[in-house]
Amino acid sequence: MIEVQNLSKSYGDFTAVDDVSFACRPGRVTGFLGPNGAGKSTAMRMIAGLTRPSKGTATIDGVEYTAIPNPATQVGVLLDASAQHGGRTGREVLTIGARMMGLPASRVDEMLALVGLTDKEAKRRVRNYSLGMRQRLGIAHALLGDPKVLILDEPANGLDPAGIHWMRRLLREYANRGGTVMLSSHLLHEIQIIADDLIVIGNGRIVASGTKEELLRVAGTRVRARDMAALESALTAAGLTFEVAGDAVTSTASPEEVGQAAADAGVALVELRESDSAGLEEMFLQLTSSNQRDVITTEGVPA
Amino acid sequence: MSTATTDPTIDLSRPGVPFGREVRVEIRKMIDTRGGVWLFAITALFILLAMGLTLLVLGLNEDATITASGFGEIMALPVSILLPVFAILIVTSEWSQRTHLTTFTLQPHRGRVILAKFVAVTTLAIGTIVAAAVFGALGNALYGVITPHDPVWNLPVADLAWIVAQQLLFFWMAFALAMLLLNTPAAIAVFYVASMILPFMVYPILMAMFQWARDLLPWLNMDYAVMMVRTEATFLGDPIEVGVVDYLRLAFTVTLWIVLPGLLGALRIRRTEVK
Ligand SMILES: Nc1ncnc2c1ncn2[C@@H]1O[C@H](COP(=O)(O)OP(=O)(O)O)[C@@H](O)[C@H]1O
Numbered sequence: 230m231i232e233v234q235n236l237s238k239s240y241g242d243f244t245a246v247d248d249v250s251f252a253c254r255p256g257r258v259t260g261f262l263g264p265n266g267a268g269k270s271t272a273m274r275m276i277a278g279l280t281r282p283s284k285g286t287a288t289i290d291g292v293e294y295t296a297i298p299n300p301a302t303q304v305g306v307l308l309d310a311s312a313q314h315g316g317r318t319g320r321e322v323l324t325i326g327a328r329m330m331g332l333p334a335s336r337v338d339e340m341l342a343l344v345g346l347t348d349k350e351a352k353r354r355v356r357n358y359s360l361g362m363r364q365r366l367g368i369a370h371a372l373l374g375d376p377k378v379l380i381l382d383e384p385a386n387g388l389d390p391a392g393i394h395w396m397r398r399l400l401r402e403y404a405n406r407g408g409t410v411m412l413s414s415h416l417l418h419e420i421q422i423i424a425d426d427l428i429v430i431g432n433g434r435i436v437a438s439g440t441k442e443e444l445l446r447v448a449g450t451r452v453r454a455r456d457m458a459a460l461e462s463a464l465t466a467a468g469l470t471f472e473v474a475g476d477a478v479t480s481t482a483s484p485e486e487v488g489q490a491a492a493d494a495g496v497a498l499v500e501l502r503e504s505d506s507a508g509l510e511e512m513f514l515q516l517t518s519s520n521q522r523d524v525i526t527t528e529g530v531p532a
Numbered sequence: 533m534s535t536a537t538t539d540p541t542i543d544l545s546r547p548g549v550p551f552g553r554e555v556r557v558e559i560r561k562m563i564d565t566r567g568g569v570w571l572f573a574i575t576a577l578f579i580l581l582a583m584g585l586t587l588l589v590l591g592l593n594e595d596a597t598i599t600a601s602g603f604g605e606i607m608a609l610p611v612s613i614l615l616p617v618f619a620i621l622i623v624t625s626e627w628s629q630r631t632h633l634t635t636f637t638l639q640p641h642r643g644r645v646i647l648a649k650f651v652a653v654t655t656l657a658i659g660t661i662v663a664a665a666v667f668g669a670l671g672n673a674l675y676g677v678i679t680p681h682d683p684v685w686n687l688p689v690a691d692l693a694w695i696v697a698q699q700l701l702f703f704w705m706a707f708a709l710a711m712l713l714l715n716t717p718a719a720i721a722v723f724y725v726a727s728m729i730l731p732f733m734v735y736p737i738l739m740a741m742f743q744w745a746r747d748l749l750p751w752l753n754m755d756y757a758v759m760m761v762r763t764e765a766t767f768l769g770d771p772i773e774v775g776v777v778d779y780l781r782l783a784f785t786v787t788l789w790i791v792l793p794g795l796l797g798a799l800r801i802r803r804t805e806v807k
């Protein structure tokens with residue numbers, strides 16, 4: 230289990246990570262979600278012992294990363310897939326890792342096969358790899374030593390939709406075998422596909438955390454009628470809270486309650502459905518726009 | 533989230549990474565890139581060129597003679613020109629290619645990483661001198677075959693020790709500057725300007741012209757300081773009696789170019805945030 234307690238990191242008077250506490254449990258894939266610059270990478274570097282925290286602790290099973298003997302065989306880390314020597318072949322990158330960890334050369338072939346890098350691709354220099362291939366290589370490297378814990382920073386970045394589903398299956402099976410996975414992303418839809426638990430970070434602070442179901446349940450109902458004014462007075466009459474969101478109305482009440490209220494007032498509906506992930510999505514959008522970086526982050530924006 | 537389950541996921545009794553393994557990996561990392569292969573290939577070419585030219589001159593010129601010691605000196609030249617770049621790249625490429633992220637997650641104790649790289653650089657320096665000696669011996673034997681002279685096999689241990697020592701000092705200086713600067717072009721520029729361009733192209737002129745240059749420059753240049761102790765002569769060839777001052781001068785230049793930048797660099801590497 231990864232445990233982070235009151236972790237902070239300041240650069241001068243700027244606080245990149247601000248008193249953050251959370252845990253990533255074994256058997257679960259924990260998504261670490263936040264817009265660009267939220268402090269995800271900084272927090273993960275502190276967990277991996279590469280950045281010294283200003284305050285607080287980050288431990289894995291109660292142990293700091295730097296105190297773990299031959300750590301890469303116990304905790305797999307991928308912090309930046311593009312941070313590889315362009316002049317080395319993919320196979321050589323893994324071979325160096327395997328040598329260092331004291332693993333047999335056959336392990337390199339196993340990992341290449343696992344992440345779907347062909348023999349020909351593995352002989353190419355990393356300079357000529359696409360970002361998606363680098364991510365696969367980085368994941369292979371993180372998995373080399375057969376660790377029980379995985380820490381992956383934006384591993385889905387640069388993967389195509391098929392690649393994201395491949396990663397979901399890989400990490401799902403890994404967690405099912407009892408592994409602990411922490412992965413970060415700045416894309417809600419990406420993390421929604423892959424993660425079980427979510428930790429949402431914005432401006433260095435945790436703004437929400439829990440299981441994916443919990444966080445998505447906040448959702449509520451989205452409803453539209455031809456006569457929107459009539460719909461609004463019907464909902465008010467029924468005592469339901471609601472908000473006008475563009476050409477529709479969203480309510481925290483269930484679709485059943487909203488439908489009944491409309492029917493009671495004789496309002497014909499055009500649309501009535503559970504607003505999937507609206508709660509989280511809205512919160513995330515707000516986080517993002519208050520950060521004044523990307524306006525839309527639920528679609529493929531490069532990091 | 534509950535903290536009830538404490539799975540024994542992390543095994544603290546597992547052995548750490550043995551130091552010898554780290555050194556072997558660092559040596560491998562010096563030569564497993566395209567750049568590394570080229571550097572070695574060009575050096576091999578230089579060696580053959582130096583040997584060929586020397587033999588050509590000796591073959592064409594009946595009066596010219598050479599000894600094994602002389603051959604050793606000549607062969608040490610090509611291996612000391614380009615190869616210090618390895619001692620620089622083994623440090624700076626981790627930063628320019630950002631592989632330090634991986635290196636320091638595989639071995640979080642950065643002091644150990646520095647030590648492994650140092651041993652790797654030292655191994656390379658000695659290995660290349662051995663290679664140079666082998667080629668020197670080969671050249672000397674050929675010299676006996678293609679010229680009427682008999683080869684002279686006189687490489688005194690002291691001479692060989694000095695050649696090795698100088699090669700080591702060269703490599704360590706490159707390594708120390710690389711740690712201090714953590715930047716490939718800067719480290720290469722400072723190293724070559726300080727160790728080759730100035731002492732071969734600028735200092736001789738200054739020393740021929742000015743007394744202060746003859747007094748001061750040996751204190752700033754490791755090669756001069758070594759040569760004065762080794763040959764028991766000044767830069768201009770005047771014999772000297774080697775005394776405490778000369779050893780002090782040598783120690784001073786070693787401190788200036790190796791110990792000081794090395795210590796500051798190691799401190800910098802240990803402190804710096806890797807990202
Ligand atoms: N060395 C530094 N000096 C100043 N600010 C930094 C430094 N490193 C990171 N930051 C800032 O910290 C914030 C968090 O960065 P990061 O952890 O990389 O975010 P994320 O990975 O979530 O995109 C950013 O605003 C970034 O600009």
Ligand SMILES: [Mg+2]
Pocket residue numbers: 266269270271382383
């Ligand atoms: Mg990041």
